[in-house]
Amino acid sequence: MKSTRLPPELQAAWEEIEAYAKEYGLDFFPIIYEVLDYRTLYETAALGGFPIRYPHWRFGMEYDQLMKGHVWLGSTIYEMVINTNPSYAYLLEGNDMVTQKMVMAHVAAHVDFFKNNMWFAHTNRKMLDEMANHAARVQRMIDRYGYETVEEFIDICLSLENLIDYHAPYIKRPEAQTHQSVLAEDEPLVVEGLPVERSYMRDYINPPEFLEQQRKRLEAERARHKKFPEHPQKDVLLFLMNYAPLERWQHSILEIVRDEAYYFAPQGMTKILNEGWASYWHSEIMTRRALRDSELIDFADRHSGVVAVHPGRLNPYKLGLELLRDIEHRWNTGRFGKEYEECEDLAEKLNWDKQLGLGRQKLFEIRRLYNDVTFIDEFLTPEFVMQQKLFTFRYNRDTDMYEIASREFKEIKEKLLFRLTNFGQPFIYVEDGNYNNRGELYLRHRYEGVELRMDYARDTMRNIQRIWTRPVHLETVVDEKRRLITFDGRDFSERKMD
Amino acid sequence: MSIHRVERDLNRFRQIVRGKIKKDLRKYMSQGEMIGRQGRKYVSIPLPQIDLPQFRYGTRQGGGVGQGDGNVGDPIAQGDGQSGHGEAGSEPGQHIIEVDVTLEELAQILGEELQLPNIQPKGKKNIVSQKDRYSGIRRVGPDSLRHFKRTYREALKRQISSGEYNIADPIVVPIRQDMRFRSWKETLQPESNAVIIYMMDVSGSMGAEQKELVRITAFWIETWLRSQYKAIDIRYIVHDAAAKEVDQETFYHIREGGGTKISSAYKLCNKLIDERYPADEWNIYPFHFSDGDNWGGGDTRECIELLRTQLLPKVNQFCYGQVRSLYGSGRFAHDLEEHLGKHDGLVISEIADRDDIYDAIKDFLGKGR
Numbered sequence: 001m002k003s004t005r006l007p008p009e010l011q012a013a014w015e016e017i018e019a020y021a022k023e024y025g026l027d028f029f030p031i032i033y034e035v036l037d038y039r040t041l042y043e044t045a046a047l048g049g050f051p052i053r054y055p056h057w058r059f060g061m062e063y064d065q066l067m068k069g070h071v072w073l074g075s076t077i078y079e080m081v082i083n084t085n086p087s088y089a090y091l092l093e094g095n096d097m098v099t100q101k102m103v104m105a106h107v108a109a110h111v112d113f114f115k116n117n118m119w120f121a122h123t124n125r126k127m128l129d130e131m132a133n134h135a136a137r138v139q140r141m142i143d144r145y146g147y148e149t150v151e152e153f154i155d156i157c158l159s160l161e162n163l164i165d166y167h168a169p170y171i172k173r174p175e176a177q178t179h180q181s182v183l184a185e186d187e188p189l190v191v192e193g194l195p196v197e198r199s200y201m202r203d204y205i206n207p208p209e210f211l212e213q214q215r216k217r218l219e220a221e222r223a224r225h226k227k228f229p230e231h232p233q234k235d236v237l238l239f240l241m242n243y244a245p246l247e248r249w250q251h252s253i254l255e256i257v258r259d260e261a262y263y264f265a266p267q268g269m270t271k272i273l274n275e276g277w278a279s280y281w282h283s284e285i286m287t288r289r290a291l292r293d294s295e296l297i298d299f300a301d302r303h304s305g306v307v308a309v310h311p312g313r314l315n316p317y318k319l320g321l322e323l324l325r326d327i328e329h330r331w332n333t334g335r336f337g338k339e340y341e342e343c344e345d346l347a348e349k350l351n352w353d354k355q356l357g358l359g360r361q362k363l364f365e366i367r368r369l370y371n372d373v374t375f376i377d378e379f380l381t382p383e384f385v386m387q388q389k390l391f392t393f394r395y396n397r398d399t400d401m402y403e404i405a406s407r408e409f410k411e412i413k414e415k416l417l418f419r420l421t422n423f424g425q426p427f428i429y430v431e432d433g434n435y436n437n438r439g440e441l442y443l444r445h446r447y448e449g450v451e452l453r454m455d456y457a458r459d460t461m462r463n464i465q466r467i468w469t470r471p472v473h474l475e476t477v478v479d480e481k482r483r484l485i486t487f488d489g490r491d492f493s494e495r496k497m498d
Numbered sequence: 499m500s501i502h503r504v505e506r507d508l509n510r511f512r513q514i515v516r517g518k519i520k521k522d523l524r525k526y527m528s529q530g531e532m533i534g535r536q537g538r539k540y541v542s543i544p545l546p547q548i549d550l551p552q553f554r555y556g557t558r559q560g561g562g563v564g565q566g567d568g569n570v571g572d573p574i575a576q577g578d579g580q581s582g583h584g585e586a587g588s589e590p591g592q593h594i595i596e597v598d599v600t601l602e603e604l605a606q607i608l609g610e611e612l613q614l615p616n617i618q619p620k621g622k623k624n625i626v627s628q629k630d631r632y633s634g635i636r637r638v639g640p641d642s643l644r645h646f647k648r649t650y651r652e653a654l655k656r657q658i659s660s661g662e663y664n665i666a667d668p669i670v671v672p673i674r675q676d677m678r679f680r681s682w683k684e685t686l687q688p689e690s691n692a693v694i695i696y697m698m699d700v701s702g703s704m705g706a707e708q709k710e711l712v713r714i715t716a717f718w719i720e721t722w723l724r725s726q727y728k729a730i731d732i733r734y735i736v737h738d739a740a741a742k743e744v745d746q747e748t749f750y751h752i753r754e755g756g757g758t759k760i761s762s763a764y765k766l767c768n769k770l771i772d773e774r775y776p777a778d779e780w781n782i783y784p785f786h787f788s789d790g791d792n793w794g795g796g797d798t799r800e801c802i803e804l805l806r807t808q809l810l811p812k813v814n815q816f817c818y819g820q821v822r823s824l825y826g827s828g829r830f831a832h833d834l835e836e837h838l839g840k841h842d843g844l845v846i847s848e849i850a851d852r853d854d855i856y857d858a859i860k861d862f863l864g865k866g867r
Binding site: 043046047051052055056057058059060061063064151155158159160161162163309313314315318319388389390391392393394395396399401402403404405406407412415416419424425426428445450451452453454455456457458459460462463 | 503504505506507508509510511512514548550551552553554555556561562563564565566567568569570571572573574575
């Protein structure tokens with residue numbers, strides 16, 4: 001195996017860039033670079049950036065896709081970095097110097113983001129080991145229960161992997177804390193018995209057998225009335241882990257899939273901001289400090305590739321970068337706050353400059369506290385939307401085409417936020433784990449104007465039912481009417497709810 | 499890090515893709531082939547997907563946000579294209595992928611799934627063709643076959659090992675011993691030729707849906723036969739009251755009116771065989787598709803005569819596929835069955851809708867003739 005360590009000339013380049021990055025105030029974990037040939041790089045990318053993952057066909061599928069994109073469409077992965085401490089970053093062997101330098105600057109900013117952004121605060125920084133542990137555990141299960149069996153169960157779990165509560169790591173929710181059995185009571189039951197006037201009569205009026213009987217009755221009644229779960233629970237995976245009749249190994253797999261989903265979740269939640277931040281810094285570091293005269297053209301070419309806009313698509317690198325620059329400009333010139341907002345004079349607004357110079361400071365604040373949703377919600381302005389030529393599109397049934405629907409600020413912002421909130425995925429809650437008092441699972445889809453894709457929803461219900469084993473219900477909206485869909489293990493049924 | 503960690507997952511994935519095709523073959527086949535792009539050429543590749551079900555929004559309802567020029571109402575992407583999914587958020591866990599299966603693989607899968615027997619070609623087993631294949635490397639040969647890369651690699655090896663190589667001035671000069679040349683082997687391949695003669699009834703009663711059925715069936719038949727023979731000729735005949743030979747494009751898109759005289763097509767087919775494809779040298783596969791509505795009793799009798807005396811003795815197998823149409827009486831299949839039902843070389847299959855294509859192909863190709 002050949003060495004993947006950084007060759008001397010790249011090591012020198014990194015030391016230079018590292019120094020610039022620190023001067024700018026970026027604060028990152030130690031970064032270990034590895035130089036990989038394209039095959040190994042794509043392989044690692046298929047495994048989510050980790051050298052070892054549990055065996056699963058989807059990594060092969062991912063690899064196949066990446067390789068085909070590379071071979072047929074010429075798409076290239078420049079950079080890959082994982083959120084661990086120390087961080088590992090991969091460079092593609094044979095890239096020219098200016099590309100490697102740009103990637104290093106980009107990576108430094110990513111790692112700074114991982115380290116300082118609050119949404120990453122709860123991620124496991126030893127994930128490299130954790131992934132390897134997962135791989136070893138799954139391999140043991142495979143050895144014991146067979147490839148097919150384990151793989152099939154992983155497939156089921158993956159079909160549910162989006163049913164987690166993306167905010168759970170930041171809020172302590174009662175259900176999430178411990179593995180409570182369903183009927184465990186927090187306070188002991190006090191059974192009063194019949195009223196007794198004279199104490200010597202007590203044992204005759206309320207014999208112990210009778211008291212015991214009363215207690216049991218009360219307990220049963222209480223269990224029946226107690227809501228389970230007490231509040232609708234969004235972490236469906238956790239609910240299943242706690243209450244579904246799983247075998248030990250199945251429980252482990254569900255746990256592994258859930259852990260990994262939570263680990264990757266913040267990266268999905270901060271895609272625009274994180275890429276914008278990294279692009280902002282690679283551009284800053286390269287153009288102001290690290291670039292040699294001879295490298296200018298190549299850098300411009302690479303950078304324009306990164307932020308290129310394909311017609312009708314949104315490039316997170318581009319959107320994030322432009323929005324950050326816009327904010328920097330606004331805070332440098334003081335174009336924010338009550339005075340600016342309420343100014344009616346267009347000419348004055350256009351030349352507004354309070355010489356505050358707060359831009360950079362604001363950006364660091366944003367990288368610490370924001371995710372994509374809050375970032376867009378707070379900083380997207382009508383001017384920016386117009387300048388960046390953003391639009392919303394919709395599907396036109398008559399022409400079988402996607403077409404531009406609107407260029408109104410309000411609609412664009414709404415649509416963008418909708419797409420970003422909960423990863424643009426439907427909200428599904430466990431409403432009742434003991435529906436009809438028959439241990440049936442009742443799920444509710446919080447309808448927000450867009451219906452579920454029903455064939456997928458049905459198959460997902462099938463998978464949940466296989467874990468839950470009792471009938472599964474889903475409350476949702478089909479063709480604009482409320483419906484309760486039930487899968488009892490064999491057949492689907494549907495009934496109106498209004 | 500071990501090398502090719504992902505290989506196992508990749509193999510597994512490919513196996514599943516093939517397994518998936520097997521299971522969903524009916525549905526899948528009805529979709530026909532899809533057009534993909536390889537380099538500058540457009541090629542036909544089927545595109546199965548493995549997409550685990552999840553709770554997610556119907557893609558078409560949602561829409562999204564994009565960036566660029568254009569006015570409200572301007573189209574930006576095709577309905578079923580991928581480019582519509584321009585969401586900014588990342589999409590973890592969403593795996594939509596294209597996997598290409600070559601036509602040979604497809605034929606193999608088709609063969610396995612339908613348990614199609616391999617065809618024993620008739621005729622000229624003793625005709626063999628010689629073919630040169632460049633399969634090796636040797637040290638002597640003509641300059642025109644010099645293997646440039648290997649030669650220089652040898653030279654580089656020699657220079658490094660002898661200490662001549664200088665990193666600062668990396669000049670590699672091959673000498674005579676470094677030269678490597680491509681070498682070839684002669685292989686003998688038995689030649690067998692096959693011809694498919696597609697005949698289609700294009701009278702007024704054959705609608706667009708019927709032609710689509712014929713087209714899909716024809717595609718799969720062709721795929722299979724191509725996997726069995728080295729070279730295949732395909733001829734197309736259309737007929738209503740009169741028959742004529744046409745090209746492929748016309749075959750699938752023509753719409754004639756008028757009555758139906760099936761014998762005209764059989765006569766033309768027979769003529770074609772006599773002129774171009776002598777039965778002792780060619781494996782001949784005529785396929786006739788019609789809605790079974792023939793003109794008057796006399797013509798059907800003539801068809802049966804033609805089949806009995808002329809066509810059936812010459813061909814490997816004569817296949818008649820009857821598609822259901824709104825207007826056709828569907829008599830012809832019964833008539834053939836009645837008069838020629840016992841004949842081995844004749845296969846009759848009825849194709850009512852897309853689900854029947856699977857069975858029709860099995861009927862047509864299941865005998866291994």
